[in-house]
Amino acid sequence: MGDKLVVLGAVIVLVFLGIAIFGPQFAPYDFAQQFRASPGELLPISVMSTTATGERLLLGSDALGRDMLSRLIYGTRTTLVISISSVLLATILAIVLGSLTGYLEGSLFDEIVMRLIDALLTFPGILLAVILVAAWGTQGIEIGPVTTTPEMTIVFALVFTFTPRLTRTMRGSTIPQAHRAYIKAAQLMGMPAWRIVAFELAPNCLTAVIIQSTTYLGLAVFSTAGLGFLGLGPAEPQPELGKILARTQEYFLNRQFWHIFIPGFTISLLVFAFSVLGDGIRNVLDPEYRFEKADV
Amino acid sequence: MTALIEAESVKRYYSNASWLQRLLFLGGSEIQAVDGVTLRIEKGEIVGLVGESGCGKTTLGWLLAGLEQPTEGAVRFKGRSLGNIDAETRKKVQLLFQYPRESLNPRHNVRTILSYPIRKMGHTATADITARIHSLLEAVGLSARYADRYSFQLSGGELQRVALARTLALEPEFIVCDEPTSAVDMNVKVQILKLLSDISREKGISLLFISHDLSAVRFIADRICVMYLGKIVEQAPAQQLFDHPCHPYTMALLDAIADIDPNAIRKASLHGQPPSPMAPPAGCRFHPRCAYTEQVGTICWERGPALQPLSTDHLVRCFLYPEVSQDPDRKQ
Numbered sequence: 001m002g003d004k005l006v007v008l009g010a011v012i013v014l015v016f017l018g019i020a021i022f023g024p025q026f027a028p029y030d031f032a033q034q035f036r037a038s039p040g041e042l043l044p045i046s047v048m049s050t051t052a053t054g055e056r057l058l059l060g061s062d063a064l065g066r067d068m069l070s071r072l073i074y075g076t077r078t079t080l081v082i083s084i085s086s087v088l089l090a091t092i093l094a095i096v097l098g099s100l101t102g103y104l105e106g107s108l109f110d111e112i113v114m115r116l117i118d119a120l121l122t123f124p125g126i127l128l129a130v131i132l133v134a135a136w137g138t139q140g141i142e143i144g145p146v147t148t149t150p151e152m153t154i155v156f157a158l159v160f161t162f163t164p165r166l167t168r169t170m171r172g173s174t175i176p177q178a179h180r181a182y183i184k185a186a187q188l189m190g191m192p193a194w195r196i197v198a199f200e201l202a203p204n205c206l207t208a209v210i211i212q213s214t215t216y217l218g219l220a221v222f223s224t225a226g227l228g229f230l231g232l233g234p235a236e237p238q239p240e241l242g243k244i245l246a247r248t249q250e251y252f253l254n255r256q257f258w259h260i261f262i263p264g265f266t267i268s269l270l271v272f273a274f275s276v277l278g279d280g281i282r283n284v285l286d287p288e289y290r291f292e293k294a295d296v
Numbered sequence: 297m298t299a300l301i302e303a304e305s306v307k308r309y310y311s312n313a314s315w316l317q318r319l320l321f322l323g324g325s326e327i328q329a330v331d332g333v334t335l336r337i338e339k340g341e342i343v344g345l346v347g348e349s350g351c352g353k354t355t356l357g358w359l360l361a362g363l364e365q366p367t368e369g370a371v372r373f374k375g376r377s378l379g380n381i382d383a384e385t386r387k388k389v390q391l392l393f394q395y396p397r398e399s400l401n402p403r404h405n406v407r408t409i410l411s412y413p414i415r416k417m418g419h420t421a422t423a424d425i426t427a428r429i430h431s432l433l434e435a436v437g438l439s440a441r442y443a444d445r446y447s448f449q450l451s452g453g454e455l456q457r458v459a460l461a462r463t464l465a466l467e468p469e470f471i472v473c474d475e476p477t478s479a480v481d482m483n484v485k486v487q488i489l490k491l492l493s494d495i496s497r498e499k500g501i502s503l504l505f506i507s508h509d510l511s512a513v514r515f516i517a518d519r520i521c522v523m524y525l526g527k528i529v530e531q532a533p534a535q536q537l538f539d540h541p542c543h544p545y546t547m548a549l550l551d552a553i554a555d556i557d558p559n560a561i562r563k564a565s566l567h568g569q570p571p572s573p574m575a576p577p578a579g580c581r582f583h584p585r586c587a588y589t590e591q592v593g594t595i596c597w598e599r600g601p602a603l604q605p606l607s608t609d610h611l612v613r614c615f616l617y618p619e620v621s622q623d624p625d626r627k628q
Contacts, residue, residue: 182399185391189387
């Protein structure tokens with residue numbers, strides 16, 4: 001049963017990745033195009049609406065008369081790009097910081113980095129990302145000559161939320177390895193510290209952090225959509241799953257109450273697929289868990 | 297003539313005091329792992345270091361290899377302190393670890409493991425490196441096929457050979473062998489010991505062979521040091537130590553070697569556990585377990601004996617032998 005679930009998760013994730021990558025090729029309309037039911041009147045929210053100019057919108061339109069299906073496709077793309085790149089960046093950062101602090105355990109560098117991380121860890125879950133996006137704004141921030149895109153702002157905020165825990169994990173698996181004889185032998189050979197960390201130490205400490213980061217993918221989708229839902233997503237007209245959900249929710253008490261289920265179900269499906277896939281990857285990578293399962 | 301490597305009254309204490317205790321000069325308890333050891337090793341010489349577990353022999357080995365810094369005293373290689381020596385000379389002092397599986401990176405194959413030290417020695421061409429790998433593997437008695445194996449594919453003896461090859465790649469002049477044969481079985485042990493002594497004689501490499509296995513030390517060492525609770529209690533050429541042990545502890549150790557005759561009378565067997573190095577006994581550190589204290593008298597727990605010569609190359613730290621007048625700073 002567990003294995004079938006993992007396959008299902010993998011299939012769903014692949015389908016979504018396909019949508020994200022090839023979306024622009026098969027999205028029926030532009031995500032910002034507004035359709036009208038008759039000249040001067042925006043298209044009402046409904047399923048299978050037909051516009052004044054004769055286009056049929058498969059999933060109807062949102063409150064501004066934009067094609068729901070196209071927005072969903074582009075929104076999936078935005079959400080996935082933000083969540084995957086934030087987990088990827090956070091993991092890379094955590095591997096670098098965790099292996100360095102683990103190798104230099106007890107040093108001033110370790111103390112400073114870990115106290116900063118402890119400070120970041122005091123913020124519960126998504127709250128830190130909310131604060132950061134609210135502070136930086138959704139228009140993008142200027143870093144020297146470069147101005148970030150709104151999406152990058154959200155990625156940075158999420159990286160700040162994910163990195164602390166991942167770094168702790170990486171540091172935790174690095175410390176016991178750092179005391180092993182093969183590291184001492186490398187030191188005796190006169191190997192420079194950066195080389196010891198990069199080539200000897202870190203490759204032996206990756207399992208735990210990779211397991212954790214795959215389970216974070218689901219959380220990242222959830223967080224991205226959550227930020228969008230709270231109005232902290234990328235600015236209009238850029239679609240994003242959480243933002244689409246927030247818009248449909250404005251009409252929840254109308255007769256189009258079911259409209260909320262279209263983005264809602266999409267988000268749930270993505271989170272579910274990533275979580276199941278993350279569990280599957282853990283089972284493959286974590287031998288302890290695998291043996292535990294074999295005993296049953 | 298200066299010795300190749302020498303330790304001059306080195307001490308290594310481990311403190312468990314926290315930074316707050318240290319700030320307030322409270323000081324937690326201290327482990328005196330190595331407490332004032334003076335040892336000289338000449339070029340090409342194989343010195344055995346024996347003692348019970350926890351007597352500080354591994355710490356002394358790590359001090360001599362430069363993996364640990366002495367709390368007091370100095371370790372000198374070719375007359376220069378090991379602490380601030382140039383990287384080029386530093387590489388000439390190496391260590392062979394107790395558990396070879398631990399000392400080889402599980403993610404690298406033998407080729408990768410050996411390539412780094414070979415490159416460090418200035419061989420950079422691929423063909424050059426391959427040739428070096430093969431000659432090193434041959435030197436430790438392994439065929440060239442082993443170059444592509446990973447540590448989990450090798451047995452304990454093969455692993456120790458690979459570890460030795462990695463050490464030899466740096467063309468060392470002094471190798472600390474930290475119980476290199478404790479993790480392998482009997483016939484492999486003999487092979488490794490033979491290999492070590494052959495390589496030492498062939499290339500003129502000095503060895504410090506640390507072990508609790510007296511037969512192994514007897515087989516390989518020219519000179520033997522016996523260590524008890526952080527101090528060297530007896531030092532003599534191998535044959536002489538086995539023929540005429542002088543310190544009560546050495547006698548007890550030799551007596552403890554398994555005897556074929558079950559009715560053999562054990563003259564000086566050891567009782568109890570060695571005292572904790574956190575609170576070593578006053579006076580002679582061996583006196584609570586010594587069979588000769590009654591004969592010698594109260595001096596045994598009043599003050600510690602000095603390491604003094606019985607003959608030119610036989611040193612012993614015991615009140616059984618008449619004290620030779622000596623310079624005061626050797627007293628301890």
